[in-house]
Amino acid sequence: MRVIIKEWNAVAAWRWDMPDDDVCGICRNPYDSTCSKCKYPGDECPLLLGECNHSFHMHCIISWLRQESSLEKCPMCRQPFKSKSQDPVTPAPRQTQTANATPTTAT
Amino acid sequence: MALPKRIIKETERLMAEPVKGISAVPHEDNLRYFDVTIEGPEQSPYEGGVFKLELFLPDDYPMTPPKIRFLTKIYHPNIDRLGRICLDVLKGNWSPALQIRTILLSIQALLGAPNPDDPLANDVAQKWKEDQNAAIETARQWTREHAKP
Numbered sequence: 001m002r003v004i005i006k007e008w009n010a011v012a013a014w015r016w017d018m019p020d021d022d023v024c025g026i027c028r029n030p031y032d033s034t035c036s037k038c039k040y041p042g043d044e045c046p047l048l049l050g051e052c053n054h055s056f057h058m059h060c061i062i063s064w065l066r067q068e069s070s071l072e073k074c075p076m077c078r079q080p081f082k083s084k085s086q087d088p089v090t091p092a093p094r095q096t097q098t099a100n101a102t103p104t105t106a107t
Numbered sequence: 108m109a110l111p112k113r114i115i116k117e118t119e120r121l122m123a124e125p126v127k128g129i130s131a132v133p134h135e136d137n138l139r140y141f142d143v144t145i146e147g148p149e150q151s152p153y154e155g156g157v158f159k160l161e162l163f164l165p166d167d168y169p170m171t172p173p174k175i176r177f178l179t180k181i182y183h184p185n186i187d188r189l190g191r192i193c194l195d196v197l198k199g200n201w202s203p204a205l206q207i208r209t210i211l212l213s214i215q216a217l218l219g220a221p222n223p224d225d226p227l228a229n230d231v232a233q234k235w236k237e238d239q240n241a242a243i244e245t246a247r248q249w250t251r252e253h254a255k256p
């Protein structure tokens with residue numbers, strides 16, 4: 001006896017669950033809110049737009065790009081992620097907190 | 108340690124809008140650890156079975172994928188004896204845009220479409236290639252024996 005499998009019930013494997021209304025695809029917090037590590041939205045936790053037109057909280061996309069497994073690809077479309085702004089999204093050396101180190105002269 | 112909002116949101120949505128044939132319930136004492144069940148897809152050798160899995164969200168989730176494995180014994184070329192799953196999105200193809208929900212759907216799809224050319228369980232894949240009918244029959248039998256609802 002020979003059974004021929006005519007049809008596998010293969011459900012569509014996966015798809016992006018997008019677009020959710022204006023949330024970062026990594027932390028799923030709204031763009032006008034912060035990444036999961038920051039407290040205050042705005043300058044402290046800016047957004048970064050990629051050349052592929054996907055945007056993320058800068059902190060979110062940087063911590064993704066730092067993962068070796070990311071291969072520096074956009075989480076949404078898997079194209080190489082390049083920032084649209086002039087600043088390259090290389091994991092920049094952390095800003096040293098010189099402010100704390102400078103002694104303030106009290107008069 | 109506080110649970111990231113993303114995990115809370117994902118959990119809420121899994122509860123509010125469950126996926127057909129899939130359930131995922133977090134442990135009360137560890138919200139990163141889920142008890143999962145997946146029903147075997149219709150017209151697959153796993154039809155009629157309910158498979159238990161465990162899913163754990165590592166600390167750096169979603170930068171790294173969830174850790175997930177079958178607890179129920181299953182005869183499948185891409186699932187090994189320890190229940191580990193060979194699925195690209197759980198490894199090199201992980202993206203933080205994926206979610207628990209999408210991963211569980213991919214696993215359900217894998218049950219519907221075994222791929223002996225990309226095996227994890229080599230002996231099973233071998234059988235699958237040599238004598239597919241016999242392999243499918245074994246898979247059915249294991250489903251009846253081990254994956255009783």
Ligand SMILES: [Zn+2]
Pocket residue numbers: 024025026027028029034035036056057060
């Ligand atoms: Zn974010």
Ligand SMILES: [Zn+2]
Pocket residue numbers: 034035036037038044045046057059060
């Ligand atoms: Zn931030």
Ligand SMILES: [Zn+2]
Pocket residue numbers: 050052053054074075076077078079
């Ligand atoms: Zn993109």
